[in-house]
Amino acid sequence: MNGGTARTAPALTARDLVVGYGERQVLNGVSLEVGAGELLAILGPNGAGKSTLLSLLGGSIRPWRGSVEILGRPIEEFERRALARVLASVRQESGAAFPFTVLEVVLMGRAPHLGPLRFEGTRDLAIAHAALARFGLLPLAGRFIQELSGGERRRVFIARALAQEPAIALLDEPTAFLDLKHVGEIFALLKQLRAERRMAVIATFHDLNVAAQYADRILLLKDGVAVGCGAPEEVLTADNLRQVYETEVYVGRNPATGALAVLSAVR
Amino acid sequence: MTAPSRIPSGSRSTPVSTASYEPDTGTFEGAYLSPARMAAVLGAMAALLAVTMIVAVAYGTVRIDLYRALTQPATSDHAILFSARLPRVLMGAVVGAILAAVGAALQALVRNPLAEGGILGISGGGALGAILALTVGYRLGGGPVAIVPLCAFAMALLSTLAVYRLAQVNGRLEPFSLLLIGVIFNAFWGALILLVNALVDLYQVHSIIAWLMGSLEAPTYYQVALVAAMGLGGFAALFIRARDMNLLSLGDDAAADLGVSIEAVRRTIFIATSLMIGAAVSVSGIINFVGLIVPHILRLALGADHRLLLPASVLGGAALLVAADLIARIVIAPAELPVGVITALCGGPFFIYLLRREERRSLVT
Numbered sequence: 001m002n003g004g005t006a007r008t009a010p011a012l013t014a015r016d017l018v019v020g021y022g023e024r025q026v027l028n029g030v031s032l033e034v035g036a037g038e039l040l041a042i043l044g045p046n047g048a049g050k051s052t053l054l055s056l057l058g059g060s061i062r063p064w065r066g067s068v069e070i071l072g073r074p075i076e077e078f079e080r081r082a083l084a085r086v087l088a089s090v091r092q093e094s095g096a097a098f099p100f101t102v103l104e105v106v107l108m109g110r111a112p113h114l115g116p117l118r119f120e121g122t123r124d125l126a127i128a129h130a131a132l133a134r135f136g137l138l139p140l141a142g143r144f145i146q147e148l149s150g151g152e153r154r155r156v157f158i159a160r161a162l163a164q165e166p167a168i169a170l171l172d173e174p175t176a177f178l179d180l181k182h183v184g185e186i187f188a189l190l191k192q193l194r195a196e197r198r199m200a201v202i203a204t205f206h207d208l209n210v211a212a213q214y215a216d217r218i219l220l221l222k223d224g225v226a227v228g229c230g231a232p233e234e235v236l237t238a239d240n241l242r243q244v245y246e247t248e249v250y251v252g253r254n255p256a257t258g259a260l261a262v263l264s265a266v267r
Numbered sequence: 268m269t270a271p272s273r274i275p276s277g278s279r280s281t282p283v284s285t286a287s288y289e290p291d292t293g294t295f296e297g298a299y300l301s302p303a304r305m306a307a308v309l310g311a312m313a314a315l316l317a318v319t320m321i322v323a324v325a326y327g328t329v330r331i332d333l334y335r336a337l338t339q340p341a342t343s344d345h346a347i348l349f350s351a352r353l354p355r356v357l358m359g360a361v362v363g364a365i366l367a368a369v370g371a372a373l374q375a376l377v378r379n380p381l382a383e384g385g386i387l388g389i390s391g392g393g394a395l396g397a398i399l400a401l402t403v404g405y406r407l408g409g410g411p412v413a414i415v416p417l418c419a420f421a422m423a424l425l426s427t428l429a430v431y432r433l434a435q436v437n438g439r440l441e442p443f444s445l446l447l448i449g450v451i452f453n454a455f456w457g458a459l460i461l462l463v464n465a466l467v468d469l470y471q472v473h474s475i476i477a478w479l480m481g482s483l484e485a486p487t488y489y490q491v492a493l494v495a496a497m498g499l500g501g502f503a504a505l506f507i508r509a510r511d512m513n514l515l516s517l518g519d520d521a522a523a524d525l526g527v528s529i530e531a532v533r534r535t536i537f538i539a540t541s542l543m544i545g546a547a548v549s550v551s552g553i554i555n556f557v558g559l560i561v562p563h564i565l566r567l568a569l570g571a572d573h574r575l576l577l578p579a580s581v582l583g584g585a586a587l588l589v590a591a592d593l594i595a596r597i598v599i600a601p602a603e604l605p606v607g608v609i610t611a612l613c614g615g616p617f618f619i620y621l622l623r624r625e626e627r628r629s630l631v632t
Contacts, residue, residue, distance in 0.1 A: 094517070164525075
């Protein structure tokens with residue numbers, strides 16, 4: 001939570017979202033609010049509706065019912081490119097069909113800020129450079145995206161999202177394929193960006209402990225309904241987790257960081 | 268400037284360039300498309316095209332003296348140069364440019380280097396449209412010449428939409444079902460062309476071989492200008508979408524996240540490529556593989572950025588078809604081959620090579 005700082009319009013507000021595919025309802029009345037600089041983690045088992053919720057928040061699908069507001073304005077009022085200037089998404093599958101270099105992919109993040117025929121200028125290159133440098137990707141700038149490992153590619157696409165200079169970043173499983181060192185690095189980085197630029201981050205996670213350690217707040221989903229939403233301590237209780245994951249868990253503390261730690265309690 | 272270091276030589280997994288970066292000036296040499304690099308590459312390619320065209324004008328079945336042809340209007344050299352060779356070379360350049368630019372755009376659309384107007388059956392549809400127009404127009408006793416390319420455009424567009432729709436499986440475009448549908452359409456349009464030809468004797472208008480194999484014989488300057496104008500219009504529409512095509516290669520969803528209106532880009536590509544193919548096909552018939560080979564080689568050499576790839580394909584496609592037509596004119600002199608024979612002989616093996624390579628690599632990551 002953001003403590004006592006005077007909050008203007010929240011970065012993103014979603015009210016009572018209902019959506020589905022065909023006849024099947026996937027989300028059933030989910031509401032959330034994320035302030036500037038906050039990190040909200042969306043957790044839940046497979047099929048709980050995490051990715052669908054993220055797609056709704058990013059405007060790539062429209063809800064059956066409910067509303068999404070970006071910086072206090074309804075998301076439908078944004079023209080597509082204008083939306084891309086304030087909101088960046090990193091999807092789970094990310095790659096390129098043709099041999100673009102890492103630098104070119106990161107520069108694509110500048111596209112919403114440029115006209116169709118304008119070349120990237122010094123400012124865009126400086127922004128791409130900074131994004132690459134933050135992720136330790138500068139030595140790879142001239143490499144083709146196809147030549148990279150899954151983890152490297154993930155970092156490139158998060159760097160591309162940063163190059164968009166968004167107010168809100170939506171990350172679908174940002175830590176998938178990443179080893180422990182890079183998970184820590186990315187969150188340190190996101191923390192820095194949240195502090196510097198007041199960037200709000202909404203991310204889905206598989207790993208409860210990663211979410212518990214780094215998120216300000218957690219939204220726990222099951223079958224398209226929010227089971228809990230709040231600080232990790234409020235949401236990640238043994239009761240909630242048993243209900244959502246249908247298995248016995250042990251909730252303790254990570255002795256090194258003091259963050260919540262969730263372990264399977266099945267013998 | 269042209270950064271030859273980007274060309275992946277041999278093994279594809281070697282690091283291509285460790286971009287040198289000076290934070291002050293903000294340059295990543297060769298790792299992205301700068302206006303200077305674009306100008307250098309296009310300048311070099313334009314020079315290559317100019318040389319190719321001069322050579323193609325100078326040589327042929329009949330030996331001519333270029334100097335005499337240019338200075339003495341009464342000579343037969345002059346007549347051969349200006350009424351036979353020059354319009355043919357110009358038409359070759361225009362058609363080649365169109366085919367390659369269309370290939371690059373269609374490859375961007377389907378996110379796959381195996382796409383091309385000929386392979387997807389779009390050229391076949393266009394050729395049928397042109398033949399139908401010629402048949403009816405011929406029956407009605409002529410008519411404006413632009414009717415032919417416009418009918419070709421309409422049929423090419425119909426063919427594009429049909430192939431695109433049919434190749435979609437659960438809303439996703441399957442590369443191999445796309446190729447298969449393309450093959451079927453090719454055969455289908457080819458059969459209809461033969462059928463129309465059997466019903467109406469077209470030999471007085473144009474040789475049937477020219478439609479099915481592709482040939483550049485004896486165009487008029489008016490035809491060259493008409494096809495060039497249609498090609499230019501289509502190219503302008505595509506070029507404005509060049510950055511969107513780059514983003515499209517990240518996938519439809521990711522491109523939309525970056526502000527691309529997917530439907531608008533698709534519509535532009537459908538209409539522009541059909542217009543261009545319609546124009547080309549109405550004068551040259553179905554010339555295969557130019558649209559496949561040129562963008563593919565250029566992408567390997569210059570990178571994938573469509574802002575360079577599209578205009579470079581125009582110049583490269585023009586040079587390739589002019590050169591291929593020169594070979595077609597002189598290889599069995601005094602007889603001539605349809606230029607499509609040359610491009611198919613070179614392009615067929617190349618296509619198989621590409622197909623094999625794509626099968627081994629996973630297509631879209």
